[in-house]
Amino acid sequence: MDYKDKAYWQALASELTLETRLFIAGKYQKAQAGECFGCINPATDHPLAEVSRAQEADVNKAVMAARSSFESGVWSEASPAERKSVLLRLAALIEKHQQELALLETLNTGKPIRHSLRDDIPGAVRAIRWYAESIDKIYGEIAPTANNALALISREPVGVVAAIVPWNFPLLLACWKLGPALAAGNSVVLKPSEKAPLSAIRLGALAKKAGLPDGVLNILPGLGLETGKALGLHHDVDCLTFTGSTGVGRRLLEYAGSSNMKRVWIEAGGKSANIVFADCPDLGKAAKACAAAIFYNQGEVCVAGTRLLVEASIKDTFMAEFKQAAAAFKPMNPLDPDTIMGTLIDKNHHASVCRYISLGLEEGAQLTLDGRDQAGNFMGPTVLEQVTPHMRIANEEIFGPVLAVTTFSSEAEALHLANSSKYGLGAGVWTSNLQRAHRLARKLRVGSVFINNYNDGDMTVPFGGVKKSGNGRDKSLHAFDKFTELKTTWLALD
Incomplete structure (x- = not known):
């Protein structure tokens, strides 16, 4: 891969136009309270941007958009072939914009550009593409019942998924969540870390261009104790998937328990x-x-x-x-x-x-x-x-x-x-x-x-932990277990 030289990346950085607004129902928009938070370049400690700060009112708006899109069936009831086609286009667009996205990752996190370009963005492409390709290769089951009954076991999307991702691999880990969640037919509210939200925000426009229906993907940059907490407590969020610290994971479990008992899937800390x-x-x-x-x-x-x-x-x-x-x-x-x-x-x-x-x-x-x-x-x-x-x-x-x-x-x-x-x-x-x-x-x-x-x-193998490292698995077909519900349909034949 041609990484070019430092001058090339510095010139590209000087030409970047940063999108810093929330992405809700297919449109970029400012936070309702009009507040922002600062985003810095850790390599220089210089400001990169002032990013719109989603709060409870914005969370309510995004969850409502996600619920509306889900209930309409525009995505949740789309054929596997339709969903596959859109997600393959999204993967192709991420790949097409890999230099821009890699640069956003490096400016926002301080990681080497060679790693952003070699690992992070190609990994995000692989995740979306892999789950797109898996959509029409997952079958239901017929249970081994007596001859006087037919029992069908099918998978259905869980509904509205909140995905909270960290700052160390912002776009890659977002796509580990988005790939199976969207492939299964869910609508998603994505909260990137306030320390590194820029690549996730940019993803909204690419999803729109790929043909993802409005409201199916919503992106809310914001603070954990505001945006993250509001998502954790929201009664209309059906599932929450999180990668981050064990302490925050514990709080999300508490929020779920004190609200609607939403499913919470956690990939947390490690001391390997x-x-x-x-x-x-x-x-x-x-x-x-x-x-x-x-x-x-x-x-x-x-x-x-x-x-x-x-x-x-x-x-x-x-x-x-x-x-x-x-x-x-x-x-x-x-x-x-x-x-x-x-x-x-x-x-x-x-x-x-x-x-x-x-x-x-x-x-x-x-x-x-x-x-x-x-x-x-x-x-x-x-x-x-x-x-x-x-x-x-x-x-x-x-x-x-x-x-x-x-x-x-x-x-x-x-x-x-x-x-x-x-x-x-x-x-x-x-x-x-x-x-x-x-x-x-x-x-x-x-x-x-x-x-x-x-x-x-x-992408073929599951990733996740036990004990205080969390539950559930990212990657592989096992990730669908987090974002689908099993339904039994029992038919009496006599």
């Missing part, structure tokens, strides 16, 4: 372990993968391999390889196509990550790689060794490029350490022992186990 055994088939490959697992996207990844559990007998050898691999992650200008590590999302988050590093030192960890010597919101690879299970840095999600290293002496100890987390999103196992790989894969309490790789996968 990469377990490296002495019989690892390739220490160099493992070191590079473990470095990417924690430093890719500046560590702002829910399934990041934030805990490194390494067998004591190879600890020194492996850590030497690891630090050599970590050296490639040098924070630089996100608009430079050579950059593979950008900036943290904002100064408040930067301060939070720094506090965790200081806390680790106070609790007795050893800082062997310090990435704090950077300007602004940039932070380089950071490694804390001699981390014990009771330390907060071993238990709490930092969401930054900070690795906690712990040694173990046996398979049983490694398993215990890995499973001691309150989270259960992912885990990596590095071993040449096939029996050990399968034993651990069965016993690790996580949603995904990666054997001799980390965070590999595609």
Whole structure:
């Protein structure tokens, strides 16, 4: 892929016209109260735009538009072939505008342009396209009843879906939700993070151009405690799907319980372990993968391999390889196509990550790689060794490029350490022992186990967690379970 050069992206950025309004019932419009919130470029701390701030009145308007479109049947009752055609056009339009959308992601989040262009936007295209292609390949069932009855089991769209997505992969994670929700025939109200709403807002015009009927997709940039809370409490929202922190996920469950008991699907925090055994088939490959697992996207990844559990007998050898691999992650200008590590999302988050590093030192960890010597919101690879299970840095999600290293002496100890987390999103196992790989894969309490790789996968496999990492699954055909209701139709034949 041609990433061009820094001057190209800077010139393109200077020519951008940013859409900052809400998208409701097929039209861009200002918030009813006329209020806005600021959106910054974390690489420069300079303002990008003033974005319309959706509040309860706007949520009511958007949900009403979604309900009206759903009940009209214009989308919910459209044939699978019709829905497929529209979503394929939407995927093609996202692909056509990939440079613009990638630039919006980089300006809004500080992630490297090469990653936005290589990973985020193509991933969003794949999600929409994959679910579009799946629409006419899902069949109902006939239950094995007695001969005097016929029982049909069918799937129906759940209704109005609220999708709340985070700032680390704004468009990609939005499309993980939108793909199956729209494919199933639902109408959606999408709330992007207030820290990175620009690509989601732009998506509204592309959906309109693709032929998605008005009201089927509504986009509400706004604050979590205003827009998100209003969606969580709304009695006419049938389903809420969320990716973000465990704390916010808990509040959304409470909102659902105190309103209409809407279904709430949560992909929340993580504190995933990469377990490296002495019989690892390739220490160099493992070191590079473990470095990417924690430093890719500046560590702002829910399934990041934030805990490194390494067998004591190879600890020194492996850590030497690891630090050599970590050296490639040098924070630089996100608009430079050579950059593979950008900036943290904002100064408040930067301060939070720094506090965790200081806390680790106070609790007795050893800082062997310090990435704090950077300007602004940039932070380089950071490694804390001699981390014990009771330390907060071993238990709490930092969401930054900070690795906690712990040694173990046996398979049983490694398993215990890995499973001691309150989270259960992912885990990596590095071993040449096939029996050990399968034993651990069965016993690790996580949603995904990666054997001799980390965070590999595609749209065909489900993604999600257990314990405080959430419930339900994104990606794969299993995502339809979140956005459809099963209906039994029983016919007596006698």
